[in-house]
Amino acid sequence: MSCYYTGLARSDLKPPVASRSRRIKRCRCKCYGHPKTVMVMAVVAAAALRSSSTRLSRLLPGVCGEAWGHQARRGAVLRVLPFIPTQDPDVIKKMPEDFRAVYPEFLPGPKPEYRNRLREKLERQDMLARRSVMPIPEFYVGSIMAVTVADPNASGKNNRFVGICIQRGDAGLRAWFILRNVVDHQGVEIKYEMYSPLLQSIEVLRLEKRLDDELLYLRDALPIYSTFPLDMEPEVMQEGAPVPVNPIKVQLKPRPWHERWERKNLQGVMDLGLPERFYKKAKLHEKPWEKYDLMKEYRATIPEEEQADIFREISPHYPLMESTRRRGKRKRVLPSIS
């Protein structure tokens, strides 16, 4: 039986029967559904494995990840096989402790259904190429940044925005972050894709972390906490010092809010001052067993060996990335008075 959209042979699709629903059975290998994309990926896969004796016809169904030995199917269920390193593990390259914190977008998304080792490898190459053209500094949620994008309709063809990073997400070339600021008493949030060629520069004006991983509660906080001058100067940073954690406790506006912040276990907000019933309801929604769920935690992470493997893959470029990072920090150090 073949997929209606891509024409790939799939053994787990069943032929349409009069009694079954008329919904077209779509190829579940998530191959974007467009024949052209599949053909392009097949050509790439073929080029990558020209030296091996694997036939193209056997590669085609596995272009989406299953042929690479990392996934298997037991019936219709997707299995994730034990990790096999791709780089030579005898080459001793110790992964730095802060690698996953400073360059989190190099680690792929953990969902196995969406993973494709070849695509991740190609993306990492593209990310390194982009970084050599436009250096992306180290930043965290809570850092104040200035981003200039190319805009054909703006005067000077560039558009600069300053804001606090409230969230960052996704992995690979899709990695993004959201900057928030209050301009003319209007809260403005802009989502920037880090590897978009439209981005001209990313500067970190104040490098710091906060008590929470996401600062979406700033939408419901007093505007003073999200207001930063648009002409803010980059701040002083001690060379070699660890990234400071800002222990600020933000005051929220009165309800209604965008989310039930009392259920989110936020560290960076002042006492919410809600009636007792809210906290009682929040307690009912708590899931205290989740911290013991070892497999849930595992499925949300990339294992240690895989992170080390990824680091080994990009380690030739790592010294350049680190020198760019240190150079960015050093620029903001004030000259010593002597």
Added chain:
Amino acid sequence: MNQAEIRKLIPAVRVAINAKHRKFSNPKGPEGRLTMLRKTVTELVKLERVELNYQRGDEARGYAERLIAMAIKHGDRHIPTMEMANYWLTEKQLVHKLFKVLAVRYKDHTESYTKLHKAPNIYPGFYRERVVLELKGNPFPPLEKKNSSHNWIHNILLEEAHQDYIRKKLKEGERSN
């Protein structure tokens, strides 16, 4: 948002796992599911070989592997590991067994700590895929016998032909010298 958690570094599980967790419909919901798997993991650590249905065995296998890996990596002085072992092993002498016996046994293992064998059907009755989940290095006799093909006639003949070829090559080498 498909973004990996970076707060903890977790070693890879050395067995195949399902991409998604199995829900195991339970009157108590997700908490009941963990309680049920907790019982399985406790039984496995206590008895070192248990016969179960495939779905429950495969799910518990992941948890058992992770628990043992944590015990090996962090040891018994590490508080989060102790709390995890305390939760997963309902009998407290098994916590001692985990750290003093199993962690020591599997300290230098590079492969998985558990093995899942297919078990015979229970007949008659509704077909349930049965498995035997066991810890490696258990004191019981092995469940599967190793079928060595070393003594098969064609392998003996091939081995001899290979030795003949090597002898011929050596003779030719001596002659040329």
